[in-house]
Amino acid sequence: MKVLHLSTFHQFGGAAIAANRINQALNRAGFSSDMLVANTPVVEPFVTSLAQTPWQKRWNTARFALDRLTFMPFERNRDVRFAFSPALIGTDISHHPLVQQADILHLHWTSFGFLSTRSLSKLFALQKPVVWTMHDMWAFTGGCHHSGTCEGYQHHCGNCPFLRTAAPDDLSHSGWLRKQTAYQNARLTPVGCSQWLANRARQSSLFGTLAVHSIPNPLDTRVFVPIPKAVARWELKLPDHKRFILFAATKVSAVGKGFSYFQKALGLLRQQLTQPDDVELLIFGAGDESLLQELPFNYHFLGSLKSVQQIVTAYSAADLFVIPSLEENLPNTIMESMACGTPVVGFGVGGIPEMVQHQQTGYLVNYRSVEDLANGIEWVLEQSETNFNQLSENARNHVVMHYDETVVAQKYIRLYEQKIAPKSPKGDLDASDSGSKSPL
Structure with missing residues (x-):
């Protein structure tokens, strides 16, 4: 065939x-x-x-x-x-x-x-x-x-x-x-x-x-695997003692990717954190870097990453990945981030709720809520080392089980x-694969 x-x-x-x-x-x-x-x-x-x-x-x-x-x-x-x-x-x-x-x-x-x-x-x-x-x-x-x-x-x-x-x-x-x-x-x-x-x-x-x-x-989960954060940050020349929030998009400025929501949520987050200078941003994707200059945290812009290994390193270096998209189906970026053990914070829109289990593999944000987006980012950043490691393990396991x-x-x-072979017995697909109606 x-x-x-x-x-x-x-x-x-x-x-x-x-x-x-x-x-x-x-x-x-x-x-x-x-x-x-x-x-x-x-x-x-x-x-x-x-x-x-x-x-x-x-x-x-x-x-x-x-x-x-x-x-x-x-x-x-x-x-x-x-x-x-x-x-x-x-x-x-x-x-x-x-x-x-x-x-x-x-x-x-x-x-x-x-x-x-x-x-x-x-x-x-x-x-x-x-x-x-x-x-x-x-x-x-x-x-x-x-x-x-x-x-x-x-x-x-x-x-x-x-x-x-x-x-x-x-x-x-x-x-x-x-x-x-x-x-x-x-x-x-x-x-x-x-x-x-x-x-x-x-x-x-x-x-x-x-x-x-x-x-x-x-997703090939043999390629998208967690790298120790110290190693990933050393490779990207990032300080090891900071907490990193990752944002990534094919085109950072695309309206549907919700960058404006991300920017406003960061403004609220900076007011909420007791030590805001311990947090920095990691951003990759195509677009004009001038969009990033008004963000309220120090940022590291990696540009467009062509190598899969560079992308894996970027995900692994971050403490969480934020996807404030307003329209999504089943984002590759969420899958990639979770496979690298990095929890995800994003709006509960499209297929995202099928990927991110609230407070189990990340944080599902109320749609278009800047306040809840800031709260979700803060929630992940405030997890203890033990709880964060469990979040990371849960995220990786979910991808291996469902998307490998x-x-x-x-x-x-x-x-x-x-x-x-349309005459083969019906029902040979499990319930998650098939609709309830008969084909024409």
Whole structure:
């Protein structure tokens, strides 16, 4: 059995990292798995770039630009420019050799000029089983990646809050109609990375009649392991006697990552601590360092970390990891931090409550509460050495039990086998993997 993963990006962004990790985990489990991406400068076994020649790479960039240009006239403002994808621009990969050879097509995040809705229709027309791991809500909305409080996806979209001119027949409704047409004859199995996302998909008008599964993203817990804090801090040239709060994001300034909440909570925290000068910040990610200069604690900015070992070292050096995201599915960063034995403080939103057990592996914060975010950070910092070590051990054990790549790979292999042999006995997936409704 051959599986082909389809992803716009290879290693950029959480969805791409998760897709790549699934591909790697399957290959390490002895399964035949490949990944086709729009373009990548990185050479890696079992990963193929659609853009091979200089002309193809330029055309890939042009498709991305065209995809964004199709949305700009409709966007409410620049803040939502990358929050909605009409998927009018893409390429037909249905005749690609890897697609033709695959027994199962496994979709991931495919927007931004890689696959349009029409491209998806051509893939579905091949009548191959399609597994779609949803890293956000886009697959079952009229175009938004996260709907927030809007529940239009449960009906037929329209009156979209992301659009400059919202109306019943706006861009989101036409996007919903295109997807409805594309999905009609597809042999499609949606998979949510979190139970939260799977439940939203089950409530949607596009996927509500399908059996929606829930399988988490994997992590190689042989790589993401705790390093003694003294060693990690020595490697990063950090003082060993300080307490370190870690913040990390692909783009620190991204609105959805909640940096403003983090900044305000730190202001309150400094007033609450009896020895605030003992606490410093550790920050890594892309973005403008000028954003950090008004933070009320000394900070160490590591920039974008490319090496996995550097990332492991950064997590291990910290006393806690703060993720004040306002919208999340199943963040890789939480998984990575906990695997390195570092407790997590974050808002109870999306799939985060499935990962962080309140006061057992970290602290779940009341949504958008700056005060509770400060309290959560303080709570972890004030733990005794014995209690902190237990928090750290609990965090590591939770990841090994639920997210280790060997566990996740086997769940996907069982799902693939079920899709290739649809007449096999039902119920061969455990309850955490499957929805309650029968597949079409």
